[in-house]
Amino acid sequence: MTLSDVITTAVASPIPARAGIGLKPDHYLEIIETQPAVGWFEVHAENYMGAGGAPHRYLTKIRETYPLSVHGVGLSIGSDAPLDQIHLARLKSVCDRYEPGLVSEHLAWSTHEGTYLNDLLPVPYTNETLARVCEHINEIQTALGRRILLENPSTYVRFESSDMSEIEFLSAIATRTGCGLLLDVNNVYVSGTNHGYTPDSYIDAFPVEHVGEIHLGGHDEDSDETDARILIDAHASAVADDVWTLYDRAIARSGALPTLIEWDSHIPAWSELFAEAQRADEIIAKQPSDASAA
Amino acid sequence: MPALRDLQSAFARSLLDPARPIPAAVTSHTARQPKKRFDVYRNNVYFGLIEALAAQFPAIARLLGQEMFVETAKAYIAEHPPTSPLLFRYGETFGDFLAQAKPLEDYPYLGDVARLEWLWMQAYHGADHTPLNPEELGAIPTDRLDGVRFDLHPTMRLLSSPYPIVSIWHTNIVDEEVTPVDLTQGGDDALIMRPALDVEIQRLRPGAMTMLSQLTQGETLGRASALAAENSDEFDIERVLTDLLQSSLITGFAID
Amino acid sequence: MSKTLKAGSSLILAGAFAAALTSATALTSTNAQAESPKDMEKCYGVSAKGGNDCAAGPGTTCKGTSVVDFQSNAWKYVKTGTCATMQGAGDAKGSLTCTPSTNEAVPAGARGCKA
Numbered sequence: 147m148t149l150s151d152v153i154t155t156a157v158a159s160p161i162p163a164r165a166g167i168g169l170k171p172d173h174y175l176e177i178i179e180t181q182p183a184v185g186w187f188e189v190h191a192e193n194y195m196g197a198g199g200a201p202h203r204y205l206t207k208i209r210e211t212y213p214l215s216v217h218g219v220g221l222s223i224g225s226d227a228p229l230d231q232i233h234l235a236r237l238k239s240v241c242d243r244y245e246p247g248l249v250s251e252h253l254a255w256s257t258h259e260g261t262y263l264n265d266l267l268p269v270p271y272t273n274e275t276l277a278r279v280c281e282h283i284n285e286i287q288t289a290l291g292r293r294i295l296l297e298n299p300s301t302y303v304r305f306e307s308s309d310m311s312e313i314e315f316l317s318a319i320a321t322r323t324g325c326g327l328l329l330d331v332n333n334v335y336v337s338g339t340n341h342g343y344t345p346d347s348y349i350d351a352f353p354v355e356h357v358g359e360i361h362l363g364g365h366d367e368d369s370d371e372t373d374a375r376i377l378i379d380a381h382a383s384a385v386a387d388d389v390w391t392l393y394d395r396a397i398a399r400s401g402a403l404p405t406l407i408e409w410d411s412h413i414p415a416w417s418e419l420f421a422e423a424q425r426a427d428e429i430i431a432k433q434p435s436d437a438s439a440a
Numbered sequence: 441m442p443a444l445r446d447l448q449s450a451f452a453r454s455l456l457d458p459a460r461p462i463p464a465a466v467t468s469h470t471a472r473q474p475k476k477r478f479d480v481y482r483n484n485v486y487f488g489l490i491e492a493l494a495a496q497f498p499a500i501a502r503l504l505g506q507e508m509f510v511e512t513a514k515a516y517i518a519e520h521p522p523t524s525p526l527l528f529r530y531g532e533t534f535g536d537f538l539a540q541a542k543p544l545e546d547y548p549y550l551g552d553v554a555r556l557e558w559l560w561m562q563a564y565h566g567a568d569h570t571p572l573n574p575e576e577l578g579a580i581p582t583d584r585l586d587g588v589r590f591d592l593h594p595t596m597r598l599l600s601s602p603y604p605i606v607s608i609w610h611t612n613i614v615d616e617e618v619t620p621v622d623l624t625q626g627g628d629d630a631l632i633m634r635p636a637l638d639v640e641i642q643r644l645r646p647g648a649m650t651m652l653s654q655l656t657q658g659e660t661l662g663r664a665s666a667l668a669a670e671n672s673d674e675f676d677i678e679r680v681l682t683d684l685l686q687s688s689l690i691t692g693f694a695i696d
Numbered sequence: 697m698s699k700t701l702k703a704g705s706s707l708i709l710a711g712a713f714a715a716a717l718t719s720a721t722a723l724t725s726t727n728a729q730a731e732s733p734k735d736m737e738k739c740y741g742v743s744a745k746g747g748n749d750c751a752a753g754p755g756t757t758c759k760g761t762s763v764v765d766f767q768s769n770a771w772k773y774v775k776t777g778t779c780a781t782m783q784g785a786g787d788a789k790g791s792l793t794c795t796p797s798t799n800e801a802v803p804a805g806a807r808g809c810k811a
Contacts, residue, residue, distance in 0.1 A: 196565025200741035220525030487753025495746020505776025515766030637741025685720035
């Protein structure tokens with residue numbers, strides 16, 4: 147089955163090539179009351195998988211005004227084990243309910259033998275993993291009846307068994323499954339620093355023709371036992387200046403793309419988040435508007 | 441040999457148990473066995489789940505205080521890691537864990553307070569349902585009330601405790617400075633529900649617990665109130681019915 | 697005053713239901729008036745915090761990396777919470793001292809016991 151067979155419906159409300167903001171309950175009321183000029187919002191799918199109540203009420207209201215992107219964190223695409231069919235059905239029902247312009251997930255695993263480990267864990271880049279991940283993505287795209295985007299991970303360790311680069315791995319997935327890629331520029335910076343390669347070279351080699359969305363977020367810093375820097379993908383602060391610079395480089399290659407500001411803990415006032423989005427919008431506005439790759 | 445499965449099993453085992461060595465397959469460009477880097481993952485798992493439990497059980501977090509809450513949560517996570525990727529479904533057995541935890545044996549009410557908070561979160565995410573309004577209920581012929589069976593709101597749950605859990609929960613959730621609760625004042629029967637968007641927790645009047653659980657099981661109003669009266673001398677049918685109707689608990693009815 | 701109800705007293709039931717309906721109707725109409733579009737919390741409900749996200753925790757050296765034998769007798773409840781405010785349950789008032797176990801490496805800020 148090819149991807150064109152599974153795509154049955156046109157996207158109701160596409161995500162514009164502008165800045166979007168990760169939606170947090172802390173800002174529901176202010177958004178509804180003030181209708182800020184934000185291009186779109188993104189939610190973590192799992193937080194809207196309950197049956198009813200306030201989360202759905204707020205999101206439904208916000209969805210009336212803004213395009214929405216749905217970002218899953220719990221499908222565990224990188225697991226060797228089969229996908230959780232119940233969870234996949236939940237994701238489908240969130241998509242049916244909100245008709246998101248984009249749906250994305252992570253190149254990571256988080257469930258093992260029935261235990262949910264609540265983190266985006268790394269996979270070895272081998273042919274075995276590649277085959278398994280492609281199988282899972284085909285299954286998801288078939289179930290949802292649409293293309294998804296897969297996000298490059300932030301990682302803290304490497305595996306002895308990896309025999310291809312992360313970029314080779316992601317390119318092969320996109321080619322084999324027809325899925326798009328979500329380029330998280332902060333993750334590039336974090337992983338590059340953590341594994342001793344230059345983030346610039348990663349961006350320069352990334353298959354931007356597959357990219358449908360960009361993420362920007364803040365990171366924390368620590369060090370290992372050799373006093374080498376470790377960066378942590380904490381989403382608890384503003385986007386770092388180095389990451390903004392890297393974003394300039396990425397978007398110069400890809401052209402204007404929807405770009406999300408992610409901020410998941412120590413959530414700031416709406417105005418601070420909005421200012422980050424405006425900064426991204428200014429950068430996007432300088433790009434040729436027809437260069438969008440995906 | 442499925443290398444990926446073996447690797448993930450080893451990774452998962454080391455992740456949840458910090459006493460284990462890090463998996464042999466893990467390396468880095470600096471240290472060959474990068475324990476501190478692997479600890480980032482361990483920390484993410486525990487930190488994220490402690491935060492999740494603190495969000496699910498805010499009264500327990502306040503009752504225990506941050507330091508003890510963290511230790512308690514860590515012990516719970518190690519023994520009972522989540523089985524669902526939905527974090528709002530995590531912690532169903534936290535109340536049982538607290539009730540049996542040795543270091544907390546002098547605080548036997550904690551288990552029921554946690555059970556109450558669990559039910560709060562489940563009601564918060566529960567299914568929406570429009571309750572009947574008083575006019576619709578007024579359509580029941582008075583001579584048929586004995587035989588009426590009510591459908592109650594799908595988010596409604598009942599919890600009976602020998603401790604004053606509604607008072608303890610309430611002061612720890614709403615009061616800036618906690619009001620002392622006399623633990624000898626007797627137990628609470630609690631009603632948890634979300635008729636519209638806000639979760640409500642009420643202390644039930646005497647006999648109401650019996651009546652509501654009978655109604656939930658599909659018993660008729662006549663039989664349920666008779667049983668409530670048998671169980672409690674203080675059962676006041678008019679006040680309990682008033683509470684029931686004002687709480688927007690009834691979503692449908694059938695007459696025998 | 698308590699009105700008790702014996703099995704089969706449908707007259708009491710009818711009277712009680714009618715009275716309850718009257719008070720409930722009065723309350724419902726008051727609530728309807730109070731709900732205005734300006735009152736957003738009322739229209740949309742309290743939003744609980746927490747939930748899933750894709751953020752990492754802070755750093756390498758705290759919550760997930762210490763080992764404590766929680767169930768051991770070395771642990772007793774600590775003063776920092778409001779537990780101590782709840783009065784009258786057996787030993788509760790007197791059990792506020794504790795001995796931290798010695799074989800653990802809890803970082804500052806995550807230790808359960810303070811002398």
